[in-house]
Amino acid sequence: MSTPQDGASLLPEWTEPLTLEVRHLTRFTYHDAVWDSFNEARLQPVTDTAQLCRRFFLHIDPAADVRDYPDFYSNCVHYFDVKRPHEQLSVEAVSHVQTHADSRGPVPEKNPPEGLKNPSIMENYFDFLHDSQFVSLEPEIWREAVDSLPGGVSDLWTDTLAVGGHVFSTFTYTPSATTVNTRPTEVVQLRKGVCQDFAHVMLGILRTLGIPARYVSGYFYNPDRKPDEIEASHAWVEVYLPGYGWKGFDPTHNRVPDTRYVKLAVGRDYADIRPLSGTFRGRGTREMTVEVRVRRLPEDAWE
Structure with a gap:
C-alpha cells in the first residue's frame, strides 16, 4: 500500500483508463510435514461498472485441482486441497484488469x-x-x-x-x-x-x-x-x-x-473476504509471507 499523503482535503480522482497486472503471491512454510490442506482463495478481481477482469491465473504448488463458486456476496471463490504431505505451499494469483471511469457517471447531486x-x-x-x-x-x-x-x-x-x-x-x-x-x-x-x-x-x-x-x-x-x-x-x-x-x-x-x-x-x-484461508492436518506450525506487485501494462496489451 502507498503511504497516505498529508492534508485533509479530498484528493482528485484519476479518470485515465489503465491496464494493470496484479501478482499476489502467498507462501506457507510448515515446521513439519502437513497434509489434507483445504483452502479457499478470494483473489479474482470483479468485473463491474469501473473495471474488467480480462485474465486470471491461479498457480498452486504443490499442484492441486481448483474449482470455484460464488459466495453469498457474489465474490468468486476458488477452492482446492492438497492431500499428500507437504512442507511448503505457495499460491500465486495473476490478474490482468482494465480500469476505467465508472460507466454510471457521477454520484447524483442530492442523496437524501x-x-x-x-x-x-x-x-x-x-x-x-x-x-x-x-x-x-x-x-x-x-x-x-x-x-x-x-x-x-x-x-x-x-x-x-x-x-x-x-x-x-x-x-x-x-x-x-x-x-x-x-x-x-x-x-x-x-x-x-x-x-x-x-x-x-x-x-x-x-x-x-x-x-x-x-x-x-x-x-x-x-x-x-x-x-x-x-x-x-x-x-x-x-x-x-x-x-x-x-x-x-x-x-x-x-x-x-x-x-x-x-x-x-x-x-x-x-x-x-480473506484473500486466502484454510485448514490442514498435522502438528507443524506455519509461517506466512505475502508479496504483492501491481504494474501498468501497455494499452495495446489486448490487441
Whole structure:
C-alpha cells in the first residue's frame, strides 16, 4: 500500500483508463510435514461498472485441482486441497484488469437519507447496517460517529465524504501498530492503524449513522511508488446510495477510488473476504509471507 499523503482535503480522482497486472503471491512454510490442506482463495478481481477482469491465473504448488463458486456476496471463490504431505505451499494469483471511469457517471447531486426508508432496502442491506465479526457498534464507535458528524445525516454521499475525511485526519497511518485481528474499538483508542483498521472504523461509524456500508478488498496502483516501497493489498469501504448503487471511499488516502484501484471482493468486514484461508492436518506450525506487485501494462496489451 502507498503511504497516505498529508492534508485533509479530498484528493482528485484519476479518470485515465489503465491496464494493470496484479501478482499476489502467498507462501506457507510448515515446521513439519502437513497434509489434507483445504483452502479457499478470494483473489479474482470483479468485473463491474469501473473495471474488467480480462485474465486470471491461479498457480498452486504443490499442484492441486481448483474449482470455484460464488459466495453469498457474489465474490468468486476458488477452492482446492492438497492431500499428500507437504512442507511448503505457495499460491500465486495473476490478474490482468482494465480500469476505467465508472460507466454510471457521477454520484447524483442530492442523496437524501429518506431514500433508505424503503422497507425492501432495509431488508436487502441488513447485513451492512449491523454488527459483524470485526465491526461492533459499541459506545466508542457511537461517540466517534457523533464527533465525525455532529449534525446528523442530511445527505448520504456528502456525509460519507465527511466521515471518511474525519477518519483520515484524526487517525495516523502506522504499520505494525495493529494486527489483522485488531477491533475498531481498539483502533479508536490507539488513533492509529492501517487500511484495514480505517475501513473497519469507517464502517462502524456509517452503520451507526444508519448508512449501509460494506468492506472492499483490492489493490492500489501507485505510479509514484519508490523502488524500496513495499506493496500490499488494500481495503476501503462502499456505501449504498438508493437509485445509484454502491459507491466507494478510501479513508486511508482520503479519496474516491478511481482507475488506480482494482477491486477484489466485498463483504461485511475482513472476515468475509480473506484473500486466502484454510485448514490442514498435522502438528507443524506455519509461517506466512505475502508479496504483492501491481504494474501498468501497455494499452495495446489486448490487441
